[in-house]
Amino acid sequence: MVVQKDKYLKLLSKEYPTVADTITEIINLEAIMNLPKATEHFISDLHGEYDAVQHVLRNGSGNIKEKIREIFQGRLSTREMNQLATIVYYPKEKIDLIVSELESEAEIEEFFTLTTSRITELCAFVVSKYTRSKVRKSLPKDYAYIIEELLFKDAIMTNKEDYYDKIIDTVISLKRGKELIAAFAHVIQRLVVDYIHVVGDIYDRGPYPDKIIDMLMDGHELDIQWGNHDVLWMGAASGSAACMANVIRICARYDNLEIIEDAYGISLRPLMLFSEMNYPEERFEPFMPKIDPDEEKKIYPEEVRQIAKMNQAISIIQFKLEGEIIQRQPKFEMDDRLLLAGINLEEGTVKVNGKTYPLNCTYFPTIDPENPFKLTEEEEQVVGKLQIGFQNSERLHKHMKFLFSKGSMYTIYNDNLVYHGCVPLNEDGSFMQMDIGGNNYSGRALLDKYEDVLRKGYIHRKNKERNKKYLDYIWYLWEGKASSLFGKDKMTTFERLYISNKETHLEKKNLYYHERDNIEMSYKILEEFGVDPTKGHIINGHTPVKESKGENPLKADGKLIVIDGGFSKAYQPTTGLAGYTLLYNSFGMQLVSHQPFTSVENAMINEIDIVSTRRIVDKELERKTVRETDVGRRLTRQVKDLQQLLEAYQEGEIVEKVKK
16 A cells, blocks of 8 residues: 555646645645535436526526626616627627617727727626636636626726726727627526536437437537436437337337437338328328327428328337347346237227226237237348437437536436436335346446446447347336336336226336325435435426426425436426426525526527526535535545645655756
């Protein structure tokens, strides 16, 4: 150990070669640890709703408008504050609108001068709790020097006021006022929230998950806790045909096939031709897509019929592929999902859990009653061609690699345990076990093993033989009863499509969801993951909070917080709102509920922001500093190492480097 310590200190001395360098860094780190804790932003269940999500990130869940009120209340009118906020959210677009309504060059110059002054003041306030080094790293290259000069101007040296004014005047005279303001807006958006936790389900239902990922790739520091819909796409990209079929079916169901074809360049023509040849128009009624009322007039009836037939074709392929998995994996205990085997084609019925129900669609042209789960030759060809498309999509794999690099099944960050779905429980409250590779896992170990399976499944995606042992488990994460991402006893997709009797549609939730208000259960889960339950919280997504029916997102006396309020438009009639987010800053935690987002145009033209309501979850008795966070604990270790290096210099154990 002594030898290793000496080696480490010698390596450290290369970065800090003198006593002065070492002392300077100790002072710097100690100073940083006394700064206020930076703001964390938790956001969940984005479901492809790019416009709403990007607006919430641009406005920091209302944080920017709060900062504007703190600074300018009493100095600016409500209209002026709203205008400034909108400029921060959408700088170039809003400035173009404002300038187009001004009548003279003098008015335009006055607007740019005032706005630059105000946004500089706002930006200085936002960055005041960061080191100059951190702020410098966030500055856009083109305007870094100018912004830094204006942000850190010396208020004491009044004789430099002309210097600062001249900077602004020159920028405006060179017709670069808009670009400078946009650069300030970028810094504010980046630093009003320091770190983002995306608590799962970027994909499915909404139209633009790819745009959300592009935005996340080009934005804040963040981590991602994978959701069940994310894992479905990750499984499809890893080579799981069953996951791929589910992806296509869901996109067809929500009229979002453009995600596959346009966003990721994957041709669905083989499926379209197959469905046209095998599924007549009069037999597809249960498979009609859910169409956004705002888009209904833009879609031709023939296109709707085509999507419905593709949905029908891929659904049968999905049930067959899933049946094959269930038959070769008896440990999954999913024989009740082998419903194709219970179909009586002559009578037009199906047997579910021992009871017989009439089918509302009796057309199954590709099912062999003797071997109902065997793909026809044509179906095999369709699946093979679709898989090649998923394997060869560069943009899809760029996004999947991002999900794997930033993502995990759960994270523990600043004493909070964050995951998308649940920790599966048995009926007696014990942690549910799952056999993976001949070993039983439960609790934290189960989530760790699921993550291991997901990563190896993607790494070995080009080696079909080696990948076999992972892909079935990746699909199981989508709808298995011991999946931490699903949390129900079964997924009744077949019943919802083919049986009108709603008693067959029921999906029993895992005990976890009935025990979320039990503070003892929250303590048990936090302890299982090594989190101090007196300090920590569980932060959860996955299940929409039905606020319109009186459900409270704060469970177990605030120990468990559910932040899926329904960004997805499909959920909003049920939830009564458009999502929860959570802010955690130096003063404590605030839960923010959002009303539905109308449009970017409405936000820019009419300055209609998302109406957000805040409530305190936890309030710090004393303002929390960086020293009390994970970053602070890491910096404390660095200071300890540097102090040992300093002692080694002073004792002559390591010789200072002479600077030339």
